[in-house]
Structures are given as structure tokens and as C-alpha cells.
Amino acid sequence: MSAALVLRDVRKTYANGVEALKGISLEVQAGDFFALLGPNGAGKSTTIGIISSLVNSSGGSVEVFGYDLDRERVLAKQRVGVVPQEFNFNQFEKVFDILIAQAGFYGIPAAKAAERAEHYLRKLGLWDKRESQSRMLSGGMKRRLMIARALVHEPDLLILDEPTAGVDIELRRSMWDFLIELNQQGKTIILTTHYLEEAESLCRRIAIIDRGQIVENTDMKSLLEKLDVETFVLDLAAPLGEAPSLKGLEVRLRDARTLEVAVPKTRPLNDLFVALGEKGISVLSMRNKSNRLEELFLRLVERNLPAGGGA
Amino acid sequence: MKVSFQWVAFHTIVAKEIRRFVRIWPQTLLPPAITMTLYFVIFGNLIGSRIGDMGGFDYMQFIVPGLVMMSVIQNSYGNVVSSFYSTKFQRSIEEMLVSPMSATTILLGYIAGGVARGLCVGVIVTLLSLFFTHLQVQHILVTVLVVLLTAVLFAIAGFINAIFANKFDDVAIIPTFVLTPLTYLGGVFYSIDLLPEFWRMVSLLNPVVYMVNVFRYGLLGVSDVNVVASLAAIVMFTGGLFFWALWLLKRGVGIRH
Numbered sequence: 001m002s003a004a005l006v007l008r009d010v011r012k013t014y015a016n017g018v019e020a021l022k023g024i025s026l027e028v029q030a031g032d033f034f035a036l037l038g039p040n041g042a043g044k045s046t047t048i049g050i051i052s053s054l055v056n057s058s059g060g061s062v063e064v065f066g067y068d069l070d071r072e073r074v075l076a077k078q079r080v081g082v083v084p085q086e087f088n089f090n091q092f093e094k095v096f097d098i099l100i101a102q103a104g105f106y107g108i109p110a111a112k113a114a115e116r117a118e119h120y121l122r123k124l125g126l127w128d129k130r131e132s133q134s135r136m137l138s139g140g141m142k143r144r145l146m147i148a149r150a151l152v153h154e155p156d157l158l159i160l161d162e163p164t165a166g167v168d169i170e171l172r173r174s175m176w177d178f179l180i181e182l183n184q185q186g187k188t189i190i191l192t193t194h195y196l197e198e199a200e201s202l203c204r205r206i207a208i209i210d211r212g213q214i215v216e217n218t219d220m221k222s223l224l225e226k227l228d229v230e231t232f233v234l235d236l237a238a239p240l241g242e243a244p245s246l247k248g249l250e251v252r253l254r255d256a257r258t259l260e261v262a263v264p265k266t267r268p269l270n271d272l273f274v275a276l277g278e279k280g281i282s283v284l285s286m287r288n289k290s291n292r293l294e295e296l297f298l299r300l301v302e303r304n305l306p307a308g309g310g311a
Numbered sequence: 312m313k314v315s316f317q318w319v320a321f322h323t324i325v326a327k328e329i330r331r332f333v334r335i336w337p338q339t340l341l342p343p344a345i346t347m348t349l350y351f352v353i354f355g356n357l358i359g360s361r362i363g364d365m366g367g368f369d370y371m372q373f374i375v376p377g378l379v380m381m382s383v384i385q386n387s388y389g390n391v392v393s394s395f396y397s398t399k400f401q402r403s404i405e406e407m408l409v410s411p412m413s414a415t416t417i418l419l420g421y422i423a424g425g426v427a428r429g430l431c432v433g434v435i436v437t438l439l440s441l442f443f444t445h446l447q448v449q450h451i452l453v454t455v456l457v458v459l460l461t462a463v464l465f466a467i468a469g470f471i472n473a474i475f476a477n478k479f480d481d482v483a484i485i486p487t488f489v490l491t492p493l494t495y496l497g498g499v500f501y502s503i504d505l506l507p508e509f510w511r512m513v514s515l516l517n518p519v520v521y522m523v524n525v526f527r528y529g530l531l532g533v534s535d536v537n538v539v540a541s542l543a544a545i546v547m548f549t550g551g552l553f554f555w556a557l558w559l560l561k562r563g564v565g566i567r568h
Contacts, residue, residue: 014568052409055568074316077411088402097330104323105410107316149406 002066004030004157004188005051010060012046012212020046022212023060028205030065030156033183034190035199035220038209039301044192045085047209048161052082064157078106081155083146085162085192091135095126095145098134099152106153113152120148124178140171147175151182158182160191164198176202196297200224210301228266231289234259237282246275260289320412321420328424332390332431339390339428340435343382347436350378351443354500366502366533371444375437376527377499380461382436384494384519387429387462388486391421391469396476404566414560418470418553425466426459433458446530453538454529460545461522465490467552474556474565493519503535521545 005028012021021043028034038044049055051062053069062069067076089098096117103113121127124144129137134145143163150158160179164172172195179202183189193199199206199220206223208216216223229250239256249272250262259281263272276283332339351371359370366373398404407417440446448454472485497519503511514520521541528534534541559565 049568052405053567054405054408056563074411077409080409082409084405086402088405090398090401090403097327101323101327102406102410104326105320105407105412107319107411109319153410 002030003063004028004032004065005190006061006063007047007051008061008063010047010050010062011058012043012050012055013058020212021050021057024209024212024214025060026207026214026217028157028188028190030188031183031186032188032205033179033203034188035203035206036190036192036209037196037199037206037297038192042209043212044209045161046212048082048084048159048192051159052080052084053077078153079156081150081153081158083143083150083158083160083163085165087134087142087146089134089142089145089149092133094130095121095132095134095137096130098145099149102149103152108153116152116154117148120151124148140167143167144175147178155187157188157190160189162192162194164193164195172198208297208300215300229262229264231260231262232272233287233289234261234276234283235285237284240281244276244279244281246272246279249275316411317413317416320410321416321423324407324417324420325423325427328390328394328421329427331394332424332428339386340432343386343432344435344439347378347382348439350374351440355443366504366527366531366535368531368533369444372446372531373502373527374500375440375444375446376530377497377523379433379436379440380458380519380523380526381494381499383429383433383458383462384465384522385486385490386432387425388465388469388472388490390428391425391466392472392476392482392486394424395421395470395473396479396482399473399476399566400479408566414557418467418557418560421470422463422466422553425469426462429462429466430458433462448530449532450529452529453525453542457522457525457529457542457545460542460549461526464522464545464549464552467549467556470556471552471559474559476565493517498523498535518545518548 005026007024007026009023009025010021011019011023013019024043024047036044036047046055050057051064051069053073062076064076065079067079069076093101099117099121100110100113103116104110108116117130118127121130124147126137126141126144126148129141134142137145143166147160147163150160163179164175167175176198179189179191189202191199191203203220205219206216207214233254236257236259240253240259241256243251243253243259245251246261248264248267252260254260261272263269273283354374355371359374362370364370395404398407437446468485472482476482496514497517498514503514503520506514515536521536521544524534524536525538525541525545528538
């Protein structure tokens, strides 16, 4: 399998002295569905900014399908489509015109551009809005417009920065289906997201970036296998004054009727209920505190914090 | 193939720019038409009739070339500075920066858009002036050349202004405090030969004096300055500004972190 994207020792220090990227190296294979995760300010958007030429790097190199972004700029850029985090189209332009202009910037003649614009607007449910000014669209429609715009030159690599932020659940699911369809058609997809469930559901590989460094880069399955503890939230039948002591289990009382218990994966859940029974605690219902990836993510990022905690 | 790709991209920017200023014609094409008509009525007809001749022509005829040139300068500059700054402000500039379009194509596209509006307004003002006086072009080549070069020069200047602008106020500062005084003191309403020697010499430091006079030479056949030297200076100045703007754009000054 060839590489769709190769980052080598990419660095970025902003004019104010902030070192956003401390030399990250990353390889994304063609056809992959890749998640780039990290807390706010970790360097995700800077990384995407450098790949999409919106941010000047301070060092290192970027290759897209074997083309160096500095030396073979046109060939590299033609293969990348970017869906940014924030809306960045002219608010007064019509939806259709935005797509036609974007295609034109990639050298696609008007007739071909119109054909593709229609295809992607229909695909993303925006065809009826083609004559509307973009400012008149709802938040979800604006997100879809940015996806359609990123696809109009038919890139092989699609990068989405928080594509489903502020989108309702139904629309989010339909966007997931669309992204899966694109990936099945052969497009390489890289996404950053705050919805870790999104990364877990869609992506096969994952890199976690924190404080300008890659702290994990592996496939989703191997990463989840590293999770050795799972936290459960228990709704109690009767209120408790303090957290009970359960042998070998980490327990926290969230409020009088809610208990959080961290259970090592090696221990049967029955032990938990036996211990609770011994203390006379009845459980009404039980659920996972968060999805598995979220727990792992927090643990990796916390591990990376300097002594005394992070800012 | 590469040329044709850049050509499509260039054409896209120009079409977009023209569509923009035509769509908002009450803000772009109508105001200069009204302002210049007022100039023609007040300065040309009412006051001009008492002033008498200027440079061997009646006052109305004398001011027409200057007023046309003033419109071209203000509109080619204004189009680029407001349009390019607006793309920065709305971040739609990112649509261009992520694309494989070259910096030269982006710059040329915006210049062409500014020139298109400058010339469009120039033609409107010229047509309006025909209601007040008659014009007979003396040197068509010089007329076309200088109006084109001036439009290009001020379109580039507007682009540079937009690159450095961080807020909407910055877009208005140069036109208000630099461009307007230079234009009004650039020999639009008077021949600089009327000025005392010291102020005449000071006026020669104003680049607008050369543009207005060369244009007046093209239309009326008279000029306060040497036409060939002026044209050469305008060409050099335009070239200098072009390469500065290109360098700024390639470096990403004001648009990339």
C-alpha cells in the first residue's frame, strides 16, 4: 500500500514564540480512514493548516501521494481536499457559485465544474439551496456545503477538521455514512474530532497528538486493547453518605445516589456485585461512564502532562 | 496544460470580481456617476464659466480628463482593497490558498478585477462628461496606455493595502488620508504651472500629477510634464509595486501564520 500522506519532522513555532509542533512524523496509507485526536491546543489544526498550506511550517517536509508540498506544489495540492473547522466561505455568495469558483481555482473548466457541483450538492442534500446565499443556510447545511466544496475537485485525500461539530445526531449519522461511502470508493480520509465515538466508529487507525508531539500512533484495535480498566456508573436504590470501600476497586461517589467504579478488565464484573451486596448496596441501573476510546485518550493525555498538571 | 489550468483559475477570480461589483452596483458604479456629475455641474458649468480658460481650454474641458482619471484611481484601488480584505475577513481567502493556484495568478486576478471596475467607471464618467462638453481624443494610444497603467498601479496598491489591513478602518485610512489629497492636489482641477515655483516643484513629487497630465495629453494634447518620462516612471513604479505585492503574497504576509 502506498502512502497518501507523509509528515517528516514537521515543526511550527509561531511568531509569538509558541512551539505548536515539536517535530511530528506521521504516515497515512492510501485508502485509510485515519483519526487525528488531541485536546484543544494540541497542534491538530496547525498540522492540518500546514498540510493545506494555510500555515507556514518552520521545518520538516510534507508529501502527498509522493509529491512534495514545497517542490511539487500543484501536483500535491490537487490531491488534497480540506474541510476546515470554521465556516470560511463568502457569506454573500450563492451556494452554487461557491462550488463553481472552488472548482475554477483548481483549473476545472466551467461546464465540468457545473456538472460536479450539481452532483455533490444533490449528494449532500443541498441542491434545493443552490441559489441561496450561503449566510442563509443552517449550521448543518453550511457544514455540508464545506464538504461539497472540498470534494468538487475530486481529491484523493480528504481532510476534515471537526466535521460534525454542532451537527444534530441524525445529520451526524448521515454524514458518517457519506464519509464511509467515500472511503469505500477509495478516498483516504483523515479527520479530527472531539466526538471520540466518531473516531471509534469510523477510523481504522489513530494518532493522538498532545503538546505538539505524537503520543500514540497505531490501529484502533491495538489501541483499545491497551485499555485495562473500564469505569461504570451505578444508579443506587438508596442514598449513600460516603463512598464505600470495595477491595481492589477504585470507587467515587458522584452524588448520594450515583457511584463510579473503575473495574480492571482482568476482574469479573461479578466481583463488583458481590462486594456491593456485602455492603448492602442495591443497584438500579448501570452504564459505561464514557466510551472506551475517551478513557484511553484521557489517560494518554494525562500521562503526558508535566508534574503539577497542565494549563 | 499548466498554463491552461492557471488560466481557468485566473478567469475564475476575474469573473467572480466582476460579478461582485456588478451585483452591488448601487455601491460601486452609481456613486462615482453621481459625484462626477455634480463635479461637472458645479465646477464645470457654474464655477467654470467664471474661471475662463485653463491651459488653453475652457475649464470644463480641462477638468474632464482629471475627473475621469480620479474615478479610475479611486475605483481600481477601492475594488481590490475592499474585495481582498473582505476575503481575508471572511476567511474565504483560504479557498484560494488551499488550491494549487499560483500567487501570481491570484494577484493578476485581483488586479484584473480592479482594472475592470476602474475602466467601467472611467467609461461611465467619460460618457457623462459628453453631456457637458465635447471631447476629441488626440493620442488614442497614450490615452489607453496611461489609463490602463494607472488602473493597474492603483489596483496593486489596493492589494498591498488589503494585505496589511487588520481591520476595516485600515481599508479606509489610505484612500482618505493619502489617495484623496494626492488626487485633489494632482492637477485635476488646475494646471500646476499656475502654482508658485516652490509648490510646483512639490507637486512634481506627486505621482498622480504625471498620470493626470499624461491622460490630459492623450485627450487634449497638452501636458504640464514630459509625457515619455512620465510613462516610463509609471511603468517602473507599477513593476516595483507588482513584485512587492507578489513577494508579500508568496511570503503569506497578513494571510498565513
